[in-house]
Amino acid sequence: MLNDLRQTARQLLADKKVDVVIGYGQADPAGPAYPVFITRPEDTEQLVFNDRCYNNLTTFLTRKEIRAMGRAAVLVKGCDAKSVVVLAVESQIDRQSVVVIGMACNGVGQPSLAKCRTCDVHMPRHTDMVIGQAADHAIEAKDRYAELAEMMSKSASERLAYWGQELSRCVKCYACRQVCPMCYCERCVADKNQPQVIKTSATTMGNLAWQINRAFHLASRCVGCDECTRACPAGINLRLLNLMLAQATEEQFDYRPGMDKDAQPVLGCFSVKDKECFIK
Amino acid sequence: MSEVISARALRELIGGWLKAGIRVAGPRRVATDQVAYAWLDRPEDCLLGGYIHPHNSIKEFFFPRHESLYEYRIEGKKIALKNPEPLADERIVIGARPCDAAAMPILDHVFNWDFKDPFYNRRREQTTVVTLACREHDHECFCTSVGLGPDAERGSDVMLYELDGDMYEVRCVTDKGGNLMAGRTETSQLTGSVPPGPAKKFDLAYLRETIGSKFESPVWTEATLRCMACGACAYTCPTCHCFDIVDEGNARGGIRAKNWDACQFPMFTLHASGHNPRNTQPQRQRQRVMHKFSIYPDKFGDVLCTGCGNCTRHCSVHLGVQTVLEAAEKSWRNATV
Ligand code: SF4
Ligand code: SF4
Ligand code: SF4
Ligand code: SF4
Numbered sequence: 001m002l003n004d005l006r007q008t009a010r011q012l013l014a015d016k017k018v019d020v021v022i023g024y025g026q027a028d029p030a031g032p033a034y035p036v037f038i039t040r041p042e043d044t045e046q047l048v049f050n051d052r053c054y055n056n057l058t059t060f061l062t063r064k065e066i067r068a069m070g071r072a073a074v075l076v077k078g079c080d081a082k083s084v085v086v087l088a089v090e091s092q093i094d095r096q097s098v099v100v101i102g103m104a105c106n107g108v109g110q111p112s113l114a115k116c117r118t119c120d121v122h123m124p125r126h127t128d129m130v131i132g133q134a135a136d137h138a139i140e141a142k143d144r145y146a147e148l149a150e151m152m153s154k155s156a157s158e159r160l161a162y163w164g165q166e167l168s169r170c171v172k173c174y175a176c177r178q179v180c181p182m183c184y185c186e187r188c189v190a191d192k193n194q195p196q197v198i199k200t201s202a203t204t205m206g207n208l209a210w211q212i213n214r215a216f217h218l219a220s221r222c223v224g225c226d227e228c229t230r231a232c233p234a235g236i237n238l239r240l241l242n243l244m245l246a247q248a249t250e251e252q253f254d255y256r257p258g259m260d261k262d263a264q265p266v267l268g269c270f271s272v273k274d275k276e277c278f279i280k
Numbered sequence: 281m282s283e284v285i286s287a288r289a290l291r292e293l294i295g296g297w298l299k300a301g302i303r304v305a306g307p308r309r310v311a312t313d314q315v316a317y318a319w320l321d322r323p324e325d326c327l328l329g330g331y332i333h334p335h336n337s338i339k340e341f342f343f344p345r346h347e348s349l350y351e352y353r354i355e356g357k358k359i360a361l362k363n364p365e366p367l368a369d370e371r372i373v374i375g376a377r378p379c380d381a382a383a384m385p386i387l388d389h390v391f392n393w394d395f396k397d398p399f400y401n402r403r404r405e406q407t408t409v410v411t412l413a414c415r416e417h418d419h420e421c422f423c424t425s426v427g428l429g430p431d432a433e434r435g436s437d438v439m440l441y442e443l444d445g446d447m448y449e450v451r452c453v454t455d456k457g458g459n460l461m462a463g464r465t466e467t468s469q470l471t472g473s474v475p476p477g478p479a480k481k482f483d484l485a486y487l488r489e490t491i492g493s494k495f496e497s498p499v500w501t502e503a504t505l506r507c508m509a510c511g512a513c514a515y516t517c518p519t520c521h522c523f524d525i526v527d528e529g530n531a532r533g534g535i536r537a538k539n540w541d542a543c544q545f546p547m548f549t550l551h552a553s554g555h556n557p558r559n560t561q562p563q564r565q566r567q568r569v570m571h572k573f574s575i576y577p578d579k580f581g582d583v584l585c586t587g588c589g590n591c592t593r594h595c596s597v598h599l600g601v602q603t604v605l606e607a608a609e610k611s612w613r614n615a616t617v
Binding site: 027028030031032033034035036037054055059063064065066166169171172173174175177178179191196199200201202203206227230231233234235236237 | 310311313314316335336345346419505506508509510511512514515516524526528537539540542545547560561562594596597598599603
């Protein structure tokens with residue numbers, strides 16, 4: 001698998017099909033892997049792929065520093081592949097000019113991250129190629145949302161108390177936003193300061209406002225890569241918010257962001273089948 | 281001869297402080313796998329082991345992420361200002377790591393240089409820092425590379441060393457610490473020591489000498505292109521101290537607030553004209569590292585880093601002072617041979 005990956009990357013660079021391969025490198029096998037940007041065929045030996053390859057590299061596809069490097073090939077796991085689909089649907093990338101290298105994935109983390117335990121995209125979809133083999137099986141929706149169901153079994157006041165407690169630790173570092181492939185806005189609403197729309201103060205109220213805003217902006221767009229959750233230095237379980245958005249989108253609109261490249265995006269289309277029960 | 285205290289007596293002491301109305305902060309489990317320095321409600325909340333480094337730093341008890349500088353009220357043509365009540369309560373930070381405590385004298389320089397920050401200084405006066413020497417370290421710790429170590433006393437008022445049998449050796453470093461612990465310890469023959477700290481990760485003297493002339497080095501881009509531009513490094517760092525001053529309120533009144541800010545945000549240096557002097561992420565990372573290892577030391581003599589490792593530990597792309605300086609040293613040494 002690793003040989004295939006390095007060979008593929010080398011060929012893409014040697015044939016000048018791409019200028020940069022966005023992949024994973026790892027200095028210390030005991031430490032995490034991290035993003036690397038390979039521009040010379042001889043450097044493809046630096047590429048690795050293993051269960052420490054956490055990052056969703058598609059975030060870099062919209063970064064100006066990386067765009068300036070030219071045409072890109074990007075490595076994706078199954079979950080990351082979904083964000084390529086959404087980026088293309090939202091016209092943030094020209095899908096034809098990006099080479100998407102899917103990596104069959106059996107999960108990241110030791111033990112596996114929560115998202116991997118209910119993953120139904122071990123084999124990445126809608127990529128230009130897939131390297132390696134992994135077994136895929138459908139996971140029932142109720143299993144995908146099990147953690148959320150547990151949360152929702154609590155009363156509204158208990159849930160509010162939980163979020164108040166958790167978000168009291170938020171320092172507004174915006175790591176959750178910065179790692180997110182879907183947070184590509186050049187100027188986030190949180191950074192709009194004439195007037196300041198969302199307070200910059202990292203108080204519990206300010207933090208609730210920030211996360212509610214983030215949830216609104218990611219509804220029907222979040223692909224559930226859970227990088228926000230992993231990146232949060234305060235260990236706030238943002239995954240619960242992601243699951244909430246995903247469940248609402250699936251139940252109300254029969255739509256899972258990034259799963260079907262031809263499906264109309266919920267926020268970008270109107271369908272007579274759209275439920276309007278929320279209008280009271 | 282040494283002074284010791286049992287773990288039980290130490291907890292009773294914490295309980296006594298809390299009862300006396302002293303605010304006590306220490307390492308506390310805040311979620312299943314999260315330990316943070318936080319205010320303690322009960323003595324049993326305080327963890328004295330079982331973690332490497334809390335996810336934050338003790339700076340927030342001196343330089344909080346948000347504080348009100350004053351309130352303002354607008355009535356007709358009149359504007360009334362109200363200063364906050366000066367901090368009255370006594371405070372103790374217990375279980376600080378040596379790399380956190382060492383950050384305090386470093387921050388003192390900044391908050392007492394051209395302007396003496398009354399908010400910061402008041403908290404410094406009111407707070408006693410009790411440090412727990414480290415018995416363990418992880419891949420990210422590098423205190424020994426910046427002249428500190430698992431038993432460094434800098435910035436601490438009291439040092440605690442774990443002994444066998446649930447005991448701690450107590451070494452009072454300052455008078456403040458001596459007053460806090462007076463009459464609370466027993467005399468003993470036991471003395472505490474710590475295992476060696478992390479191996480050195482870079483040569484500080486070499487880097488200090490070289491870095492000033494390396495502003496245009498390609499290593500900045502090579503080592504930092506992956507930076508995600510968040511504030512996780514600065515906000516978990518014990519020595520990062522940038523802040524922004526903002527007004528929060530409406531037409532009737534509000535507060536002028538001092539909030540943390542971070543040099544990795546593109547907005548940090550964005551001018552009103554739209555021009556940004558630090559226009560790319562590697563330029564912003566260069567600023568972070570240069571500030572710590574060139575600009576600040578040139579001004580104040582110390583490096584602006586205690587090797588706590590939080591920046592790399594909490595970075596989603598495994599990037600921090602340590603990874604950048606390792607890459608820099610390697611690249612610069614190779615270039616000169
Ligand atoms: S969610 Fe699936 S594709 Fe993504 S890292 Fe986990 S196992 Fe791999
Ligand atoms: S909100 Fe979180 S889980 Fe959703 S796409 Fe962004 S980083 Fe991934
Ligand atoms: S990553 Fe965590 S601490 Fe940082 S802004 Fe997001 S929720 Fe807050
Ligand atoms: S720069 Fe990094 S290692 Fe140094 S004190 Fe700050 S967080 Fe710790």
